[in-house]
Amino acid sequence: MTTIDLSPLYRSSIGFDRLANLLDSAMRGEQSSPGYPPYDIEVVDDNRYAITIAVAGFEEDELNIQVEKNLLTVSARKADKEQKKYLYRGIANRSFERKFNLADYVEVVDAKLTNGLLKIDLVREIPEAMKPRTIAINGNKGQTLEFRKEA
CATH class of the missing domain: 2.60.40.790 (Immunoglobulin-like)
Known part of the structure; x- marks a missing residue:
């Protein structure tokens, strides 16, 4: 039986431990699950x-x-x-x-x-809260800058 080392995954990610469990159970289940x-x-x-x-x-x-x-x-x-x-x-x-x-x-x-x-x-x-959204960049704390062209 082949084992996979998932430690690199844990070094750079947070909250993906469920993925490791899925991979582990898939590797074990593939041999024993009937068709x-x-x-x-x-x-x-x-x-x-x-x-x-x-x-x-x-x-x-x-x-x-x-x-x-x-x-x-x-x-x-x-x-x-x-x-x-x-x-x-x-x-x-x-x-x-x-x-x-x-x-x-x-x-x-x-x-x-x-x-x-x-x-x-x-x-x-x-859910709406989980969907990607665009964040506006408000420079100068919301102040509007006016540029005047000098003659």
């Missing part, structure tokens, strides 16, 4: 995203979507209602939990289940 269920992450436009997860065979009441502290968790619990005898079982119809880290100010705004696909819409809404 079920498959999903897509789509950039709809500059501040809108969509996550689509293939959840064929699950009903709405078996799916759970939860957001807590910038972590979106989608899970499903499948209870076998009928005991069936299979000759071959190739359809993955098992319980799962899939987690997505969300950036600051990204909010889940909608979720729809259509044709076995769960689509979760997300929007990044940056």
Whole structure:
């Protein structure tokens, strides 16, 4: 397993410790996370995203979507209602939990289940106080200087 030294990041930045935790968990999770269920992450436009997860065979009441502290968790619990005898079982119809880290100010705004696909819409809404703004330079403490041209 390869480790990455993030100490240069800490020397010149403040408040990015969450980024280091994300990188660390991504490095560990990549090896152990299963590929079920498959999903897509789509950039709809500059501040809108969509996550689509293939959840064929699950009903709405078996799916759970939860957001807590910038972590979106989608899970499903499948209870076998009928005991069936299979000759071959190739359809993955098992319980799962899939987690997505969300950036600051990204909010889940909608979720729809259509044709076995769960689509979760997300929007990044940056508060006005956090948006870039232009600061006027007030030289001479707001006094207006007049220049006269001498004849």
